[in-house]
Amino acid sequence: MIEPPSDPSWLPTPQVAVAQLASGILEYAQQTASGDAFRLPYPANLQLALDRLTLLAWHQDAPAPASVVELLQLAQEPFGDWKIDLTDADVDPDESLLIYGRPTATCEELGSFRGDVEGEIRENALLRAVMDKARAANAPRSYVAFRELLIRQPAIAAIELDARLADPDLALLANEVRQAYVEAPPEAMADGVIRTCGGCGGLRLPLDDDRTWMCEDQSCPASGTAGADHPASEGVWWLRRELCTFITAPGRAELRIADAIRKLGIPVALWPNFDACDISIFVDRPWVADIKAWRNPVRLARRLRERLFTVPPEAERAYVVVGQEQVKAHPRYVARLRQACPQVRPGRRIVAVSEAEFIGAVKRRVEAGA
Numbered sequence: 001m002i003e004p005p006s007d008p009s010w011l012p013t014p015q016v017a018v019a020q021l022a023s024g025i026l027e028y029a030q031q032t033a034s035g036d037a038f039r040l041p042y043p044a045n046l047q048l049a050l051d052r053l054t055l056l057a058w059h060q061d062a063p064a065p066a067s068v069v070e071l072l073q074l075a076q077e078p079f080g081d082w083k084i085d086l087t088d089a090d091v092d093p094d095e096s097l098l099i100y101g102r103p104t105a106t107c108e109e110l111g112s113f114r115g116d117v118e119g120e121i122r123e124n125a126l127l128r129a130v131m132d133k134a135r136a137a138n139a140p141r142s143y144v145a146f147r148e149l150l151i152r153q154p155a156i157a158a159i160e161l162d163a164r165l166a167d168p169d170l171a172l173l174a175n176e177v178r179q180a181y182v183e184a185p186p187e188a189m190a191d192g193v194i195r196t197c198g199g200c201g202g203l204r205l206p207l208d209d210d211r212t213w214m215c216e217d218q219s220c221p222a223s224g225t226a227g228a229d230h231p232a233s234e235g236v237w238w239l240r241r242e243l244c245t246f247i248t249a250p251g252r253a254e255l256r257i258a259d260a261i262r263k264l265g266i267p268v269a270l271w272p273n274f275d276a277c278d279i280s281i282f283v284d285r286p287w288v289a290d291i292k293a294w295r296n297p298v299r300l301a302r303r304l305r306e307r308l309f310t311v312p313p314e315a316e317r318a319y320v321v322v323g324q325e326q327v328k329a330h331p332r333y334v335a336r337l338r339q340a341c342p343q344v345r346p347g348r349r350i351v352a353v354s355e356a357e358f359i360g361a362v363k364r365r366v367e368a369g370a
Ligand SMILES: [Zn+2]
Pocket: 197, 198, 199, 200, 201, 202, 215, 216, 217, 220, 221, 222, 223
């Protein structure tokens, strides 16, 4: 990394300091979720982030957080309100790392050094086990069934999960499916029921006032909608957080796009060849696409500059498709992505487009009868 000449070599970059803070918060959240609440010491990444941000603050003559507790308070504030200048940290002013004491999607994107679905699938022990087992059994349908279950049902009643596992495709991966879920947390229970979200199928959790129930998935397409209430006594499972981020959130767009294209009468393969890409459509001269649900186009651009998916030689076209939630939330998302990642500009082998543009292009090919 080339640093501006005015900055001394000991000065950390805002990008690294913020990524370290995000990692520390994720570790801390994991610790507290696993029951060892608030045990000291704090994760090393939090302490290191404090050191680095303190150096940055001193260098900028800005107030520095005095302790990890203050650092965690700072993490609740939108970056635009920080007194420390975060230029080049790839964050937007309205983003923050924590909301209601829980890590945000931004935090997950910044703090997971791999940070993308494909990377996570290779690195995550559970997902690797799923992939290995499905491959060894030559059972691509089991792999697809596993992904679909996690996307469609981030929360599931215990009895329903048992029923789903009787499905022959899923039965192969029953152990792995069970490992993907944890028990719904105690705070999700009130009045004997566990509330789900109609928008994403996840859980709704209470805000501090204990009366407002919120879907905590920030990429939820309809977080205000109530879903089914399950009796708490019957048991409800909840998908592990990292799987929600890397499988469920991007997966919603994947399934929606697949459904829209199937309606046109076009065959669709999801995660073909055990995840070579997200979707392959048309049998002759196929089009392939990776579907991305990153909140921030600049962070996605950085990831794509590091690694793009491999386009099979027979593919006629290849796309990076940005989900409609992201395009809606971020003005000029696709333009900013192309600007920051020249490898996906029009004319290149892989082109970045919005979900609507992608489906429009498919429709045009269908109408042209090609
Ligand atoms: Zn939701």
